[in-house]
Amino acid sequence: MIALSSAQLDHIRILAGRAYPEECCGLLIGNDRPDDIVAVTRIVESVNVRRDRARDRFEIDPQIRIAVERELRDGPERVVGHYHSHPDHPALPSATDLEMVFEPSLIWLIVGVTAGRAGEINAYRLDTTAVQFEALKIHENMEPNR
Numbered sequence: 001m002i003a004l005s006s007a008q009l010d011h012i013r014i015l016a017g018r019a020y021p022e023e024c025c026g027l028l029i030g031n032d033r034p035d036d037i038v039a040v041t042r043i044v045e046s047v048n049v050r051r052d053r054a055r056d057r058f059e060i061d062p063q064i065r066i067a068v069e070r071e072l073r074d075g076p077e078r079v080v081g082h083y084h085s086h087p088d089h090p091a092l093p094s095a096t097d098l099e100m101v102f103e104p105s106l107i108w109l110i111v112g113v114t115a116g117r118a119g120e121i122n123a124y125r126l127d128t129t130a131v132q133f134e135a136l137k138i139h140e141n142m143e144p145n146r
C-alpha cells in the first residue's frame with residue numbers, strides 16, 4: 001500500500017492538468033513504515049525530457065534524480081516511485097510503461113487526464129513475476145506514524 005495526503009494527490013492532479021496535452025512527471029519521495037506501507041513525504045516535479053514525444057511518453061530529468069539521491073543519501077527517506085499523467089487516456093499502465101520499468105522496486109503513480117481535467121490516480125508496482133504490473137492500494141490521508 002502507498003499512503004499519500006489529499007494535498008499531495010491534488011498537487012499531482014494540478015501538475016497533470018497544467019502539462020496537458022503533454023505528460024507530466026516527477027518523483028515520489030517517502031519512507032517505509034514498519035507496517036509495510038510506503039508513505040510519501042513529498043513530491044519532486046520534473047520537466048518531461050521526452051520533448052519529441054511528450055504527449056505519450058515521459059522521462060524524468062536525470063539531473064533531478066541525481067540531485068535528489070544526493071540529498072537523501074544519509075536520511076531516512078528514499079525515492080519510492082514516480083508519477084506521470086496519461087493525457088486523454090485512462091490511469092492504467094500502457095504497454096510502453098511496462099517496457100520502461102528499469103527499477104522494479106519503484107511504485108508507479110498514473111493520473112488520467114481528460115480534456116485537460118485530471119481525474120483518477122492509480123498506483124502500480126511490478127508483480128512478483130516481474131512481467132506485469134499489479135495495482136497497489138492508495139491510502140489517502142493516513143495518520144502520521146507515531
Ligand SMILES: [Zn+2]
Nearest residue numbers: 086093094097
Ligand atoms: Zn504511462
